[in-house]
Amino acid sequence: MNDGIPTSADDAALARRLLARGIRPTGQRLRIARMLLRRPQHLSAEQITESLRREGEQVSKATVYNTLNLFAAHGLIRQLSVDGTRAWFDSNVEPHYHFHDETTGAIQDVPLPDVEFSRLPAPPEGMEYAGVDLVIRLRPRSR
Amino acid sequence: MNDGIPTSADDAALARRLLARGIRPTGQRLRIARMLLRRPQHLSAEQITESLRREGEQVSKATVYNTLNLFAAHGLIRQLSVDGTRAWFDSNVEPHYHFHDETTGAIQDVPLPDVEFSRLPAPPEGMEYAGVDLVIRLRPRSR
DNA sequence: TTCCTTGCAAAACTTTTGCATTAAA
DNA sequence: TTTAATGCAAAAGTTTTGCAAGGAA
Numbered sequence: 001m002n003d004g005i006p007t008s009a010d011d012a013a014l015a016r017r018l019l020a021r022g023i024r025p026t027g028q029r030l031r032i033a034r035m036l037l038r039r040p041q042h043l044s045a046e047q048i049t050e051s052l053r054r055e056g057e058q059v060s061k062a063t064v065y066n067t068l069n070l071f072a073a074h075g076l077i078r079q080l081s082v083d084g085t086r087a088w089f090d091s092n093v094e095p096h097y098h099f100h101d102e103t104t105g106a107i108q109d110v111p112l113p114d115v116e117f118s119r120l121p122a123p124p125e126g127m128e129y130a131g132v133d134l135v136i137r138l139r140p141r142s143r
Numbered sequence: 144m145n146d147g148i149p150t151s152a153d154d155a156a157l158a159r160r161l162l163a164r165g166i167r168p169t170g171q172r173l174r175i176a177r178m179l180l181r182r183p184q185h186l187s188a189e190q191i192t193e194s195l196r197r198e199g200e201q202v203s204k205a206t207v208y209n210t211l212n213l214f215a216a217h218g219l220i221r222q223l224s225v226d227g228t229r230a231w232f233d234s235n236v237e238p239h240y241h242f243h244d245e246t247t248g249a250i251q252d253v254p255l256p257d258v259e260f261s262r263l264p265a266p267p268e269g270m271e272y273a274g275v276d277l278v279i280r281l282r283p284r285s286r
Numbered sequence: 287t288t289c290c291t292t293g294c295a296a297a298a299c300t301t302t303t304g305c306a307t308t309a310a311a
Numbered sequence: 312t313t314t315a316a317t318g319c320a321a322a323a324g325t326t327t328t329g330c331a332a333g334g335a336a
Contacts, residue, residue: 026310026316045301060318065301067316084222084230084326086300099266102273116262121253123242123281130245130280137273138266169291169335188326203293208326210291227301229325291334298327309316 010034021074031057032067036077042088042107082107082135097134110136153177164217174200175210179220185231185250225250225278240277253279 014033015025023029035048043051049064068089071077080088082100088107097110115134123129157176158168166172178191186194192207211232214220223231225243231250240253258277266272 024310024315028317046299058318061300062302062319063317069302079227081224081227084224087227099264099270101270108267110264114262114264116260117258118261119257119259121242121257121279123279123284124251126284127242127244127281128284130282133276133278133280135276135278136264136266137276138270139273141266141269141271167290167335171292189324201293204325205294205327206292212326287336289334289336291332293332294330296327296329298325300323300325302321302323304321305319307316307318309314311312311314 018076021071021076023070023074023076028059028063029067029070031059032064033071033076036068036071036089037091040092040109042080042090044086044088046086048089080107081133095132098136099138100135101138103140110134161219164219166213166217166219171202171206172210172213174202175207176214176219179211179214179232180234183235183252185223185233187229187231189229191232223250224276238275240279242279242281244281246281246283253277 011030011034014030014037017037018025018029018033025033031052032048035051036043045061045064045068048068049059049061052059052064068077068079068087072079072089075093078090078093080090080098082088082098083105085105092109094112096112097115099108099110100106101108120132154173154177157173157180160180161168161172161176168176174195175191178194179186188204188207188211191211192202192204195202195207211220211222211230215222215232218236221233221236223233223241225231225241226248228248235252237255239255240258242251242253243249244251263275
């Protein structure tokens with residue numbers, strides 16, 4: 001298959017995806033989007049910067065941060081708070097949940113249908129649900 | 144009632160609580176524990192430092208951070224990752240969940256019985272559940 | 287005395303901001 | 312030509328660390 005080698009057709013599709021969210025598809029934005037949206041994954045700003053530079057692209061971390069924030073504000077990606085250390089950016093904006101390995105720090109998706117709520121609290125007066133973040137913390141099985 | 148004025152009886156009980164977790168109850172630790180454990184609440188390291196100093200206590204932020212980390216490591220308090228901005232320390236270590244008001248940043252408890260799971264995923268091979276963190280994000284009701 | 291705790295300052299990290307430059311419409 | 316995007320460096324904010332000093336056992 002064709003993993004990671006973007007074609008111009010891919011780029012056109014990606015550009016349309018940004019435009020659909022009201023984001024102008026500039027060069028850096030397309031590079032950053034291509035890196036993160038390539039597959040379902042969770043990356044930090046640092047990882048994206050490093051990966052792009054390893055590919056020979058020159059990007060400033062300020063642009064990476066600003067771009068990721070822009071993407072998240074427009075719903076193209078999702079920002080996660082699973083550990084206190086840094087922000088993780090999730091390429092999957094469909095509702096789903098996460099495993100978090102406390103030992104390694106690894107984040108893994110939990111598909112939506114794997115979790116079912118039979119009861120949830122009503123939101124406080126005047127408020128409504130904006131999202132439900134579920135993180136299942138994992139540790140090595142003790143025996 | 145007696146809100147916030149610690150008696151020596153309170154202090155003795157608090158000291159026993161630290162000892163029960165294997166934490167030596169020193170002066171600073173008791174002050175920090177008293178501040179956070181006084182009631183069910185979520186405080187940042189900064190807030191605790193400020194509150195203690197406003198009371199006339201002198202504490203360094205390094206000690207506050209180190210002490211809170213120590214408490215969390217021993218299960219006396221719980222560290223939360225609800226927003227990316229900073230760590231929040233929860234005086235309630237009993238299982239429960241949280242509302243997070245995205246507008247104001249306020250954190251509110253959701254009691255355990257208000258949430259019921261009818262399905263949860265099996266942990267990955269060789270892993271076990273270490274905890275379940277649920278954060279319900281709230282926004283003002285649109286109309 | 288010995289070990290542990292604390293304070294202070296500095297360091298380490300992550301993220302944001304100001305501003306000059308460049309690129310895009 | 313006008314507006315928006317980008318890079319760079321610096322700033323800002325949070326948390327950790329090194330080390331000296333102080334306190335408890």
